[in-house]
Amino acid sequence: MTLLDFFRSILRHLAAMLIFPSTLKHLGVSPKTSNAEVTVVKTTDDMASLDTLKEEVMRLFRYPCTMRRMLSMSSALRIQYKAKLQESEACMLPSYCHTMPTGQEKGTYISLDVGGSTFRVALVELLGRDTRPHPMVIKRMTSSKIDERIRKLPSAQFFDWMAGRIQDMLEQEETPLISNEPLPLGLAWSFPIEQTSRRGGRMQGMGKGFSCHQDTIGMDLGTLVEKACAGRQLNIRVEAIVNDSSATLLSQAYLDPATSMGLILGTGTNVAAYLPTSCMGKSKFGTRDPAWFEGAEKVITNTELSMFGKSILPETRWDELLNLQHQLPDFQPLEYMTTGRYLGELLRLIIVEAVEMGELFHGVMPEPLLERYSLDTEILARLEEDKSRNMTDSVSVSVIQQAFALKVPPTLREISFLRTAAESISYRASAYIAVAVHALWALQRDADINPAASRGKSKTSIACNGSVILKYPGFKDRCEGFLQRMSKTGSLTRVFASPKIVLQATDEAAILGAAVAVALADVP
Numbered sequence: 001m002t003l004l005d006f007f008r009s010i011l012r013h014l015a016a017m018l019i020f021p022s023t024l025k026h027l028g029v030s031p032k033t034s035n036a037e038v039t040v041v042k043t044t045d046d047m048a049s050l051d052t053l054k055e056e057v058m059r060l061f062r063y064p065c066t067m068r069r070m071l072s073m074s075s076a077l078r079i080q081y082k083a084k085l086q087e088s089e090a091c092m093l094p095s096y097c098h099t100m101p102t103g104q105e106k107g108t109y110i111s112l113d114v115g116g117s118t119f120r121v122a123l124v125e126l127l128g129r130d131t132r133p134h135p136m137v138i139k140r141m142t143s144s145k146i147d148e149r150i151r152k153l154p155s156a157q158f159f160d161w162m163a164g165r166i167q168d169m170l171e172q173e174e175t176p177l178i179s180n181e182p183l184p185l186g187l188a189w190s191f192p193i194e195q196t197s198r199r200g201g202r203m204q205g206m207g208k209g210f211s212c213h214q215d216t217i218g219m220d221l222g223t224l225v226e227k228a229c230a231g232r233q234l235n236i237r238v239e240a241i242v243n244d245s246s247a248t249l250l251s252q253a254y255l256d257p258a259t260s261m262g263l264i265l266g267t268g269t270n271v272a273a274y275l276p277t278s279c280m281g282k283s284k285f286g287t288r289d290p291a292w293f294e295g296a297e298k299v300i301t302n303t304e305l306s307m308f309g310k311s312i313l314p315e316t317r318w319d320e321l322l323n324l325q326h327q328l329p330d331f332q333p334l335e336y337m338t339t340g341r342y343l344g345e346l347l348r349l350i351i352v353e354a355v356e357m358g359e360l361f362h363g364v365m366p367e368p369l370l371e372r373y374s375l376d377t378e379i380l381a382r383l384e385e386d387k388s389r390n391m392t393d394s395v396s397v398s399v400i401q402q403a404f405a406l407k408v409p410p411t412l413r414e415i416s417f418l419r420t421a422a423e424s425i426s427y428r429a430s431a432y433i434a435v436a437v438h439a440l441w442a443l444q445r446d447a448d449i450n451p452a453a454s455r456g457k458s459k460t461s462i463a464c465n466g467s468v469i470l471k472y473p474g475f476k477d478r479c480e481g482f483l484q485r486m487s488k489t490g491s492l493t494r495v496f497a498s499p500k501i502v503l504q505a506t507d508e509a510a511i512l513g514a515a516v517a518v519a520l521a522d523v524p
């Protein structure tokens with residue numbers, strides 16, 4: 001770099017601070033600004049301003065991701081977790097599952113997996129951990145898309161639609177499964193509920209665009225499913241209901257006893273963790289039979305992790321804007337910065353700014369991106385997949401031209417801007433997920449919480465499920481890398497010898513885990 005270039009670069013940074021006052025926030029100067037207040041000043045150095053914004057995006061998203069900052073965020077989160085373990089009706093929700101599977105549970109069960117966009121019904125056979133090659137077998141499965149029409153169905157019709165899909169699956173079986181004895185069924189539910197027994201729970205707000213909670217809040221979910229099935233002469237009994245994160249944990253724990261957490265990162269995010277009951281306030285358990293507590297040293301806990309992180313995880317001005325425009329501002333801070341539903345929207349907001357500056361797409365916002373949430377996270381993944389550095393072999397050029405309906409192909413400079421923004425957004429997302437998971441891992445080993453912390457246990461396996469963690473290029477490995485470094489660098493290493501955290505990819509974990517939950521329900 002020549003001396004002239006050096007001074008130019010300093011001037012550009014100073015200009016960026018004037019244009020984007022929130023840059024100063026991270027220098028500890030002025031903490032409050034919103035995108036709406038930003039005055040757009042075009043610099044004379046037009047060629048440089050897209051690059052300046054690119055550098056700024058990179059800097060702001062990567063700023064929190066140093067080991068020192070990540071460890072300090074993790075400690076702060078652990079304090080939030082501890083507080084919510086004492087009192088909260090919304091998160092750190094203990095289930096009724098207090099034993100982990102031994103891997104010896106056997107049987108055939110009907111399993112349901114109600115996700116944000118897919119409903120699966122399966123007949124699952126558990127054969128035992130040592131059965132090779134398949135300890136768990138999906139004997140039959142049907143998968144139905146939950147589109148906008150289904151999402152908006154009122155409860156009676158939604159549960160009848162579910163019962164219809166269960167009926168379809170059962171009718172495909174040659175040997176009729178319906179007899180006088182009710183068929184045992186397990187349900188993985190990707191929404192919060194207030195669990196009242198292993199097989200029941202009160203409906204809560206569902207989010208993710210669903211309507212069927214509106215006339216059922218407080219009603220028992222198990223009864224709603226059973227009634228809908230009875231309406232179609234299906235003799236089933238709901239034996240277990242688990243959150244999708246708990247189902248993921250159970251399915252992997254069936255195979256590997258080192259598993260003590262289940263992480264979901266797809267449209268939404270959540271973690272189920274196996275935690276000591278003694279670390280939770282009395283009110284967390286509602287009214288339970290005293291006999292339950294006798295056997296319950298630890299319990300699978302639905303953390304509803306997405307709700308944590310406010311005022312701990314630094315936000316950029318694009319996060320502030322997304323939050324401000326959200327139906328439920330501040331409701332799920334971690335989710336808004338890490339999941340499939342939001343990564344695309346963050347990129348879209350950055351694009352809006354670059355277009356308004358007149359620096360991208362000749363200052364015209366592409367038609368398909370005008371609506372909020374119109375940029376699919378898949379596009380970020382495609383940009384990151386493409387490692388080419390020139391126009392001739394760049395897949396991104398055609399991907400972007402098509403997805404954004406551009407009349408002329410994007411320039412290499414524009415592609416490079418978009419790619420850097422995608423990389424920055426996903427880099428921070430993997431760091432924040434690592435921070436939130438590390439804080440839970442440390443909580444499990446915290447002597448205050450868990451006096452009998454498994455000091456000898458050097459390996460923690462975290463079962464992973466969901467499109468972002470399983471499919472987004474490089475995401476899981478980067479997240480695991482962060483976790484490894486954090487666990488080694490953190491002060492806990494002084495107490496525990498070289499801990500190892502493994503992110504274990506799973507396959508059909510929610511549906512399999514629901515079957516494991518039924519098998520466990522047989523255990524008194």
Ligand code: GLC
Nearest residue numbers: 190191192264268269270306
């Ligand atoms: C949302 C739900 C949570 C679920 C998660 C992953 O955050 O609140 O219950 O586990 O999405 O599907």
